[in-house]
Amino acid sequence: MSFNPQALGRLGITEEQVELMDVAENFCRDKSDIATVRAQLEGVRGFRQDDWTAIADLGWLGIAIPEDFGGVGLTLAEVVPVVEQMGRRMMSLPFLSTTLVAQALLTGGTESQKAVYLPKIASGMVATLALSELNGAYDLNDITATAEKTSDGFKLSGQKILVQNLDAAELVLLSAKLDGKTSLFVFDANLIAASARRREKLIDETKRSYEVSLAGIVLPATCLMDADKTIVTLAHIDLCGNLLGSAELVGATQTCLDYTLEYLRTRKQFGKLIGAYQALKHPIVDAYIGYEKARSLLYAAAHSFDEQGKREVATRMAKVAAGRALSFAADRSIQFHGGFGFTYDCDAQLYRRRAIFHDSQYGDTRWQKKQLARLLFN
């Protein structure tokens, strides 16, 4: 086997990326200091509507939507630096799910669905995905919810879990088996009655999700997405989810490290700055190295994302590295904060919870490596 690392993704940056990085860095820092983040933890919604309106105004919801549909006409490579900065400030907006629905529509929506929904998303409509089920599977095809064709639409049954920000969402993208084949539907969130929703308790308290009971929901016939494109659309959602998830993880790792380093530089124990102890210093160096590696892999995945044949490998590698980087950095951050680290007031737990949450989103390290093994060794 000859193995060419160049084939696995390359690195580069566009002017637009740099520009968005700068804008996003400033915006997220200003809008989402840690006190603001903590103030949302107990709230029902988990985010501030003003912030959402502001990012819609900045055009961020349309970055990767073509101009024909009211977007900016760039690519996901330009979305990545924005999400990285949101992750860095733990800014909890329904940005990922909304972006993923837009991407799914672009890949597998009917012309009319695209025409109707994409401009709305670009201008601020919150959208979400109802894909996961109680089997806990990462494989988006591994579902049992069903849609039954009726005279005027589709009657749903089954259950979905982990539908994020459903309370804020106006649009829902759902997967269900239609005649035994996985199919995708996109519809008005109001079709899910309040009684069919149950708020779930998540490890990452900056996030919100709902369990949805599908029994009794009837969708209009126009909700069905392009049946020929289901497989490719689900694959696209999966990879977009992993790419943007990696960006959020990398951003959070940066802050987790900064937060920990600040403590190691200023806290004294036995009369000495604790950052001088190699038992703390060297693991933090390793955490930092993990962060920089993840960052390089992330940017390569972003840069290669439009290159079929590279994107899947590059994206899954980025997710592996990013997931590990934050898990390790935050685990050590709790430990190295000592007694304070064991309290809720220490931010280390926020980052550790974030890392656990992302492992559950579109696959953790072991899952990604299994997919990579399939891609590279078979």
Place this chain on the structure above:
Amino acid sequence: MSFNPQALGRLGITEEQVELMDVAENFCRDKSDIATVRAQLEGVRGFRQDDWTAIADLGWLGIAIPEDFGGVGLTLAEVVPVVEQMGRRMMSLPFLSTTLVAQALLTGGTESQKAVYLPKIASGMVATLALSELNGAYDLNDITATAEKTSDGFKLSGQKILVQNLDAAELVLLSAKLDGKTSLFVFDANLIAASARRREKLIDETKRSYEVSLAGIVLPATCLMDADKTIVTLAHIDLCGNLLGSAELVGATQTCLDYTLEYLRTRKQFGKLIGAYQALKHPIVDAYIGYEKARSLLYAAAHSFDEQGKREVATRMAKVAAGRALSFAADRSIQFHGGFGFTYDCDAQLYRRRAIFHDSQYGDTRWQKKQLARLLFN
């Protein structure tokens, strides 16, 4: 699944073990200081005949041989502390192979083979095993050498590798396919002509081994061991090899740690004893913990070795822990000795090479864990 650690091996010690431990500790320390070990590295034989005679006189070769066959009538549990002390002093005698052949004969030899060979072994005959082949397989059944029945015996063909101490051995135990079934033969080492032997170059320079070409060798009919017991005999060789290999590893780990600690306690860098740096100190603590765990697992394996149903699990666990313990301790020992660690004069390399060698003997960590998975998860 309910999981009872008690079922995996228990710990205990016999008076005989304690006694042998004391005798062996003194004997090996006196006979095998590191200068003596190094003096053997370049020699053809790799050990001193006087030492061999001495351990035969001490009765060590017959510890686990029944009194009826001229042995002491104890068990392998009493052999373990002896091998541990040999490993500790890197004493390179053909003790393991000789003991394994005795064990194989006890399990699968004919009555006449036992009566002829066991007393000789107990009184000092060197024996060795010709089991491995060029496929590198740990599975002792995975062989291609063949024995063909002739009118007055068996005609061999094929090749064996890693036949240890063949130059010193008087007796050889060999595996070959007879009518497609793995069979075992035991015979006079003189039947292998000098021209059929090639000394091999090993990573562990305290050890000696030979490649043997079997073509042209004809064995007398009496060499065939009990055909009904081949499977159980090979399994016994495998586990005995792993048990005694673990003992050698654990002993070597102790000395490797002592050697490294001595350096960390006395060497100064930047005006400070290097053992005060946590970057060196903490990994050595981890190495030490690995050693103590391996030691506990080793003694449990020894203690459980006669209990069918426990011995395989306990032995394979011990090998995993022992292999890892020495590999890690010796790898760090090289590193922590700095420039001196990179020289041949530093003993760290002796221990690192020893660990690599033992991985090749009856299975390394990954192999043992695969067998454990088969035993525990299926």
Place this chain on the structure above:
Amino acid sequence: MISVEQFAKDADQWFAEHTPRDVGFMMPLTFMEVGTEQQFEFLRDWQRQVYEAGFLGAAWPSEYGGGGLTDAHQAAATKVMRKYEVPIMMNTIGLSWAGPLILDIGSEAHKQKYIKGILSAEDIWCQGFSEPENGSDLGNAQLRAVRDGDDYVLNGSKIWTTHGNFGKYMILLARTNPDAPNKYAGLSFILTPMDVAGVETRKIKKLTGEHGFTQTFFEDARIPADGLMGREGQGWKIAMQTLEYERGARGGQAGGYSITEPDPLEILNLARDTRQLNDPVVQDDLLDYIIDAQAVNLNQQRAKIGPLMRDNPAGLPLMDKLVKTEFAREINQYALTLQGTRGAYYVDEPNAFDKGLWHRSYLNAFSATIGGGTSQIQRNIIAEHVLGLPKSY
């Protein structure tokens, strides 16, 4: 006196009948994790029932409220409790620390006043040893107790006070003599009422999101001086003595048990439930934990076998805390990776595996890798006291 066998039989029957099942909320696994009023009320009531049935304090003298039987009786009852995995005893600081100490060295008045309330859980006890700025070395305690007539006047603060918010009494380590020849000699051990002016507790929210400890503030708090145990200056010695009761290194506890030790190898059930147990990569990972768990178990057996402990007699005892607590952190962390998308859930979420126990146990595991000397400090201790390496400075 009833025979131990009969007592065990009675206990078996009683617990078989009375052990509560499916209480509808998460039961704390350790006495340190009692966080909600609901948990508190339930456990307090449960302890009282067990006491009244005669299976708690069975070996304590009957004149103070105990059962007047022997340690063997209590041990038999406690064994039954473990068998039925009954809820933990709420008032552990009283049952295992304060009570044994009072029975051991307390005055007659102390015994009359405190013992029955400890057993019935009417009087909850809390523990005031650690202080905010004084690291893990209890000898540094700075909370000041000044004798004033029949009172002590207390000023200072304690942290990680187990049951601080529930406690009626505290076992307190305080500095009575700041000018003592060494830091240990200036400490005293005082039984302290919590319901006096100048004592305030503030709950600490743990990283799990739950409460379980408090910080306790003393501002000119005036308490009766007859709470002094032993003499002034003996505080360190007495504190060490209470730790020995608690660790079971010294007899006298009331019995029951205060920590449910979940079998870490329950992770195998989780792997099966999450359909991961057939994955060779998972098997390979799990085997590391199984081997490690077995090594820990065997280390403990070996520590009792003299001839196998000659080379480094202090090694196994000193590594025990480090090895066990890091193992717990790691195995609970690994358990999260077996749960697929449902790993996103947390405690109290019905869709979570095992009620979110693994997530909570992982986060809680840091209390042990940090508290009582961090894992980093444990490594220093082993390096210096077992391996003879120089101090890190």
Place this chain on the structure above:
Amino acid sequence: MISVEQFAKDADQWFAEHTPRDVGFMMPLTFMEVGTEQQFEFLRDWQRQVYEAGFLGAAWPSEYGGGGLTDAHQAAATKVMRKYEVPIMMNTIGLSWAGPLILDIGSEAHKQKYIKGILSAEDIWCQGFSEPENGSDLGNAQLRAVRDGDDYVLNGSKIWTTHGNFGKYMILLARTNPDAPNKYAGLSFILTPMDVAGVETRKIKKLTGEHGFTQTFFEDARIPADGLMGREGQGWKIAMQTLEYERGARGGQAGGYSITEPDPLEILNLARDTRQLNDPVVQDDLLDYIIDAQAVNLNQQRAKIGPLMRDNPAGLPLMDKLVKTEFAREINQYALTLQGTRGAYYVDEPNAFDKGLWHRSYLNAFSATIGGGTSQIQRNIIAEHVLGLPKSY
């Protein structure tokens, strides 16, 4: 002047014809690993052939023995050499360190005397920077050089002298002024003949069992003072300059290449050859190496992209050595676990996989995790210079 294209074509043709294959003994992968006389004689002869064919020193001035062409010509020839994976150039210290320096700042006499012998490999050069007791900080060099008339008299010792046993000349860092205001200002850089009385070399046997460095002892060794480069006291600056030539950070090398960098991902071939590539556990392990190799590769690309380097500009450059050298140690170590019973073999054993290369590479990998500042010191550097953590003391 011949065009670069034509020169490259000529080179391609020549190396296609002349590159030696299957020499019957293990070829050193780096110039530091030349251990046996057999290797030495072979590589010396090979370098001479390449030089005589015009593909080495092509850009060096023709009046001293060079080709008189441009750097572009040499670069084209060197590229061809890599393409054909030709044996390394023996006289690397001369070609990449001493030669460029002499051409840069040497006297006319130096150039006449040394350059041709460097190119033809007739005069092998060795390097005398490190000293036994002075750690990895070259600034601590204590070897004493005392001016006496037209000579320097040398006393002291150097260690890790690459090619010390083959060397006719040494580039030497020596202390000419022990009373200089700082340790760096007392150093001088001297071209030193090795065949004088009072110089002795002792081969160092590496942990691999091979030779490759020497320790060199100077006892009242008297050498001509005209070997001084620059002025006394400039030794540190000049030593740093030679390091820049060697790292390619500054032009002027004679060309060729001195280190064959084996692709670490050749481990995939090994895994296939050893029938392990279908094992999910092995796949899982190998993916860690693949991802890590890719990260290292991408880090290098990113280090050149300004906007992606704003936060910690020194981070990627300073971690490069640590990350690469530890990666090499680990992947070579892992490779041993793929070889089954044949993992018992070592270099020169016909039954060994890949001629025992992995075993040797693993052991040799320590030269890089130890030399040039250990991995432990690298972590200190990153912590202090990138992350702003306090010094360890």
